[in-house]
Amino acid sequence: MTTSLRYATRMASIKASDIRELLKVTEQPEMISFAGGLPAPELFPLQRIEKIAARVIREQGMQALQYSTTEGYTPLREKIARRMNGKFGVSMTAANILITGGSQQGLDLTGKLFLDEGDVVLCESPTYLGAIQAFTTYRPKFVEVQTDEFGMDPDHLRKLLQTVPKIKLIYVVPDFQNPTGRCWSLERREQLVRLADEFGVAVVEDHPYGDLRFESDPVPTVLSLDREGRVIHLGTFSKTFCPGYRIGWVAGEQEVITKYVLLKQATDLQTSTVVQRELDLYLNEYDLDKDIEGIVDVYRKRRDVMIETLREEMPEEVRFSKPAGGLFAWVQLPDHLNARDLLERSLKQMVAFVPGGSCFPNGGHENTMRLNFSNMDEARIREGVRRLGQVIREALAVGAGRL
Numbered sequence: 001m002t003t004s005l006r007y008a009t010r011m012a013s014i015k016a017s018d019i020r021e022l023l024k025v026t027e028q029p030e031m032i033s034f035a036g037g038l039p040a041p042e043l044f045p046l047q048r049i050e051k052i053a054a055r056v057i058r059e060q061g062m063q064a065l066q067y068s069t070t071e072g073y074t075p076l077r078e079k080i081a082r083r084m085n086g087k088f089g090v091s092m093t094a095a096n097i098l099i100t101g102g103s104q105q106g107l108d109l110t111g112k113l114f115l116d117e118g119d120v121v122l123c124e125s126p127t128y129l130g131a132i133q134a135f136t137t138y139r140p141k142f143v144e145v146q147t148d149e150f151g152m153d154p155d156h157l158r159k160l161l162q163t164v165p166k167i168k169l170i171y172v173v174p175d176f177q178n179p180t181g182r183c184w185s186l187e188r189r190e191q192l193v194r195l196a197d198e199f200g201v202a203v204v205e206d207h208p209y210g211d212l213r214f215e216s217d218p219v220p221t222v223l224s225l226d227r228e229g230r231v232i233h234l235g236t237f238s239k240t241f242c243p244g245y246r247i248g249w250v251a252g253e254q255e256v257i258t259k260y261v262l263l264k265q266a267t268d269l270q271t272s273t274v275v276q277r278e279l280d281l282y283l284n285e286y287d288l289d290k291d292i293e294g295i296v297d298v299y300r301k302r303r304d305v306m307i308e309t310l311r312e313e314m315p316e317e318v319r320f321s322k323p324a325g326g327l328f329a330w331v332q333l334p335d336h337l338n339a340r341d342l343l344e345r346s347l348k349q350m351v352a353f354v355p356g357g358s359c360f361p362n363g364g365h366e367n368t369m370r371l372n373f374s375n376m377d378e379a380r381i382r383e384g385v386r387r388l389g390q391v392i393r394e395a396l397a398v399g400a401g402r403l
Contacts, residue, residue: 013136025352032384035352037178037239037327038375043295044242048286049278056277064277070265071257072099072249073276079283080235080249088224095254098261099271103208103236103248107134109263110169110204110232110250115140119168122160124152126359126368128178128206131171140168142361149321151184154191161199169202174222176209176326179359179370183324186219193225203231208239209326211292214300216324229253237279239327240292245275299327299374305381306373313389315396327374330356333367337395340366345395349387 025031056064071077077094084092100106107130115121115138123131125144132142143164146153151174161167172192174184196203205222223233229252236248250260264270282288306329307322314320319332333339339355346353356368373381 010137010139013139014133025347028350031350031352032376032380032387033352034371034373034376034384034388035354036375037372039239039243039295039327040298040374043298045282045286045291048282049242052278052282052285056274056281060277064274066273068270068273068276070098070261070270072097072271073273073280076276076280076283077249079280080251084223084233084235084251087218088221090221090224092251096251096257098250098257098264099276100248100250100264101268101271102238102243102246103206103234104130104134105264105267106234106248106250107131107204107206108137109260109267110234111135111138111140112263113259114168114202116168119166120164122157122164122167122170122201123361124172124177126179126356126365127171127361128173129354129359131206132359132361135169135171141166143167144360144362145170147182149182151182151188152192154188154195157192157195161195161201167199167201169204170196171204171206172222173206173209175207175219176212176323176328178209178326179328179354179356180330181321181323181326181328182330183219189220189222189225193222193227193231196230197228201230204234205231206234208234208236211240212296212299212327213325214296214303214323223251229256232256240295241279241282241288245279247271247275247279302373302376302378302381303329305378306371306385309382309385310389313386315389315393317396318392327372329371329373331369331371333369333392334396335367337392338366339369342369342391342395345391346388349391351384351387351391353388 074094077097077099080097081092081094084090111134115135117139119140121135121140121142122145123142124147143160145160146156174189176183192203203222207221223231233251234248235251237245238248250257303323310320317334321330323329339357343353343355354370355366356370357364357366376384
């Protein structure tokens with residue numbers, strides 16, 4: 001049945017996420033999935049959560065099932081502020097924190113707050129697909145900043161800030177970036193803050209993976225380097241606790257947070273009171289940092305297995321990264337190979353991955369792919385990479401006329 005409904009013009013630019021569509025396929029139990037950025041479900045603290053959930057209903061039931069403030073449950077906001085102060089060396093209070101439905105809602109609210117049609121978002125090249133989707137709703141123009149293993153090229157960033165009109169945001173994922181796994185150097189972070197101050201542009205620091213560090217010392221967050229109140233920091237418990245809780249936060253100057261609150265009021269009134277209180281009680285009763293240490297140990301081993309198997313199974317023409325943290329490895333194929341075509345062949349071998357071209361807002365770079373290593377056990381990682389290597393070797397052989 002067709003309809004004559006007249007949709008908003010913005011709907012013409014909204015497309016399905018490659019990742020979300022792939023997740024439908026990867027629900028098949030026999031599929032080896034390197035596609036989604038999914039945590040390992042066997043690490044979820046199920047028994048603890050069962051006890052916590054029962055206590056919240058038993059001890060706080062009437063309050064937990066009632067409406068609450070848009071800003072979020074105050075004790076949880078206070079805990080988030082204290083964690084940030086301890087880890088980042090900032091001076092946050094609950095007034096600087098807004099609880100959101102995951103950091104993805106923080107991205108959407110950011111677009112709603114800052115972007116008019118035709119405004120410019122400067123971003124890494126490549127960048128997080130979910131941010132592209134969230135901002136695209138508000139019809140901006142994306143301009144990709146040249147990016148290497150240390151972060152944005154400051155000379156190119158300066159040139160763009162000098163020459164491109166209507167720049168509203170600089171969006172970055174400095175720690176173990178999705179999709180490449182890169183971690184910015186301290187120097188690049190300092191240069192970013194200086195340039196943002198010089199040109200009066202807001203910086204959005206997306207920080208979902210910062211606690212998932214496998215080696216070397218932490219690098220100061222962009223937020224901790226901010227002296228002018230230009231940096232808006234997005235955090236989440238999805239990668240370090242449970243993504244199904246959908247608890248994230250926006251941190252920034254109180255004046256900015258107040259504006260976010262107004263927008264969230266019109267969006268969903270509030271994030272679930274029940275899950276906020278459950279998470280707050282969990283943080284009271286258990287050591288989340290100890291939990292994270294266990295998660296990091298597992299993911300480090302899985303990263304090592306993936307990199308080792310990539311070295312064994314990939315043709316010499318294929319290049320790949322060894323991330324120092326996070327959830328992803330980035331693979332670059334020879335220029336003439338298209339990862340979207342390879343995905344069709346790979347799915348027939350029951351292996352899924354994300355084509356990297358979807359992470360470049362202005363297109364191109366179809367010879368790249370993102371591989372997740374957190375969600376599969378080590379045996380399945382080895383087998384999946386072996387199958388993927390065979391698919392790539394066969395594609396190269398066809399290109400060379402050998403098949």
